[in-house]
Amino acid sequence: xxxxxxxxxxxxxxxxxxxxxxxxxxxxxxxxxxxxxxxxxxxxxxxxxxxxxxxxxxxxxxxxxxxxxxxxxxxxxxxxxxxxxxxxxxxxxxxxxxxxxxxxxxxxxxxxxxxxxxxxxxxxxxxxxxxxxxxxxxxxxxxxxxxxxxxxxxxxxxxxxxxxxxxxxxxxxxxxxxxxxxxxxxxxxxxxxxxxxxxxxxxxxxxxxxxxxxxxxxxxxxxxxxxxxx
Amino acid sequence: xxxxxxxxxxxxxxxxxxxxxxxxxxxxxxxxxxxxxxxxxxxxxxxxxxxxxxxxxxxxxxxxxxxxxxxxxxxxxxxxxxxxxxxxxxxxxxxxxxxxxxxxxxxxxxxxxxxxxxxxxxxxxxxxxxxxxxxxxxxxxxxxxxxxxxxxxxxxxxxxxxxxxxxxxxxxxxxxxxxxxxxxxxxxxxxxxxxxxxxxxxxxxxxxxxxxxxxxxxxxxxxxxxxxxx
DNA sequence: CACCAAATTTAGTCTAACCTAAATATTGAT
DNA sequence: ATCAATATTTAGGTTAGACTAAATTTGGTG
Ligand SMILES: [Mn+2]
Ligand SMILES: [Mn+2]
Ligand SMILES: [Mn+2]
Ligand SMILES: [Mn+2]
Numbered sequence: 001x002x003x004x005x006x007x008x009x010x011x012x013x014x015x016x017x018x019x020x021x022x023x024x025x026x027x028x029x030x031x032x033x034x035x036x037x038x039x040x041x042x043x044x045x046x047x048x049x050x051x052x053x054x055x056x057x058x059x060x061x062x063x064x065x066x067x068x069x070x071x072x073x074x075x076x077x078x079x080x081x082x083x084x085x086x087x088x089x090x091x092x093x094x095x096x097x098x099x100x101x102x103x104x105x106x107x108x109x110x111x112x113x114x115x116x117x118x119x120x121x122x123x124x125x126x127x128x129x130x131x132x133x134x135x136x137x138x139x140x141x142x143x144x145x146x147x148x149x150x151x152x153x154x155x156x157x158x159x160x161x162x163x164x165x166x167x168x169x170x171x172x173x174x175x176x177x178x179x180x181x182x183x184x185x186x187x188x189x190x191x192x193x194x195x196x197x198x199x200x201x202x203x204x205x206x207x208x209x210x211x212x213x214x215x216x217x218x219x220x221x222x223x224x225x226x227x228x229x230x
Numbered sequence: 231x232x233x234x235x236x237x238x239x240x241x242x243x244x245x246x247x248x249x250x251x252x253x254x255x256x257x258x259x260x261x262x263x264x265x266x267x268x269x270x271x272x273x274x275x276x277x278x279x280x281x282x283x284x285x286x287x288x289x290x291x292x293x294x295x296x297x298x299x300x301x302x303x304x305x306x307x308x309x310x311x312x313x314x315x316x317x318x319x320x321x322x323x324x325x326x327x328x329x330x331x332x333x334x335x336x337x338x339x340x341x342x343x344x345x346x347x348x349x350x351x352x353x354x355x356x357x358x359x360x361x362x363x364x365x366x367x368x369x370x371x372x373x374x375x376x377x378x379x380x381x382x383x384x385x386x387x388x389x390x391x392x393x394x395x396x397x398x399x400x401x402x403x404x405x406x407x408x409x410x411x412x413x414x415x416x417x418x419x420x421x422x423x424x425x426x427x428x429x430x431x432x433x434x435x436x437x438x439x440x441x442x443x444x445x446x447x448x449x450x451x452x453x454x455x456x457x458x459x460x
Numbered sequence: 461c462a463c464c465a466a467a468t469t470t471a472g473t474c475t476a477a478c479c480t481a482a483a484t485a486t487t488g489a490t
Numbered sequence: 491a492t493c494a495a496t497a498t499t500t501a502g503g504t505t506a507g508a509c510t511a512a513a514t515t516t517g518g519t520g
Contacts, residue, residue, distance in 0.1 A: 048476095095344070277469095
């Protein structure tokens with residue numbers, strides 16, 4: 001199909017896709033932080049990616065980048081590989097949910113379309129990875145997903161955990177130990193304005209858990225409206 | 231354990247291991263041909279690999295290379311990855327035996343020891359890949375394997391197919407279509423000295439098959455001594 | 461035993477992707 | 491509006507791994 005892209009280019013596009021989902025554009029420094037390279041390296045790479053034919057991103061000096069449709073397509077292919085692989089490692093090979101991200105980060109660049117379609121079949125055309133993130137469909141449509149951050153909720157509000165950022169393995173082990181996993185129901189019991197801590201009762205758990213903002217920022221939820229009490 | 235090696239280095243060591251199994255040393259040109267790079271590139275790389283601490287191979291100008299024990303250990307790790315992956319793709323994901331080599335050639339460099347041990351468990355600690363090649367054990371001992379080439383056999387001699395070189399997908403499809411697969415029993419019916427053709431009756435097959443030397447050179451067998459007829 | 465063809469090495473380039481240090485642009489606070 | 495802090499770009503350099511073209515070594519043959 002397309003001429004081969006390097007792993008580095010694929011990682012840039014994947015990260016830029018993520019960053020531009022939240023904000024409108026991705027800045028040099030944000031990209032550099034996410035990829036653990038220097039801002040100078042990012043400037044060099046994005047200039048190159050903006051100069052390809054067709055361009056993979058649109059770049060304005062000092063103003064960051066957005067992906068072009070071509071760049072977005074490639075980003076979605078890689079994200080599909082990544083999330084399918086995570087689920088495959090989790091379901092078929094018995095990995096725990098804190099181990100899959102690192103392995104998928106390397107495998108995503110080397111599997112063939114054949115491999116992709118074989119594991120899709122084994123997994124039954126799945127729509128979500130082990131952290132609740134949506135898997136782009138085979139024709140690269142990204143399913144809609146929860147954007148409400150747990151950090152925004154306040155006491156008495158209820159909901160279900162939808163997805164959890166998967167970059168930090170230690171955080172994932174902590175959350176798993178407390179039952180904070182996709183589909184878990186919860187109610188907010190308390191909020192501390194000073195430190196931003198939230199106390200949560202997870203459904204079916206013996207005791208509540210207290211989560212700081214560094215944690216709640218990584219978790220996305222769906223609200224369940226309280227039954228109206230007159 | 232060891233500081234990361236590049237994919238290129240791993241491919242050099244893997245190929246050099248293969249070449250030195252047949253002959254004593256691997257020449258620059260042989261390595262270049264196998265890796266599809268120029269001889270000049272090979273000279274550059276082997277000088278570097280001979281100069282590492284500890285050296286991964288022993289190099290004499292104009293005289294080719296042999297692996298050191300350290301180089302051989304790395305080669306065996308990669309070969310173990312490769313053959314386990316081939317079997318995994320074949321058994322678990324349903325690949326055909328002509329598709330697995332190309333996919334494993336890319337995956338072998340990126341899977342973790344975790345991945346290796348998970349698929350080892352799924353496959354039940356296997357000893358042979360889909361082409362009959364031996365899989366080095368977890369502590370990197372290479373099982374013994376057939377070294378008798380089918381090309382050497384002559385009429386009336388019988389044996390079983392043990393392994394088939396896996397680099398050429400088209401050849402593998404051809405052999406599969408004629409039942410020339412590991413463990414198949416056969417008897418040589420005829421030999422043509424002029425063109426080197428062998429006519430083989432494969433056990434359980436309706437008709438004999440004629441194989442030229444380009445093919446029989448790729449196949450290794452075990453003899454079965456004929457029952458003594460007085 | 462000298463010479464030629466083949467194999468191999470040397471020398472000089474190239475690209476991809478990273479880096480550091482220095483220069484410059486942007487922005488928000490006075 | 492000014493200026494310092496921050497963000498970004500430029501300039502110059504490194505490493506890995508490849509290439510081509512030009513030397514050089516080797517080994518077999520006349
Ligand atoms: Mn990656
Ligand atoms: Mn994930
Ligand atoms: Mn390889
Ligand atoms: Mn094989």
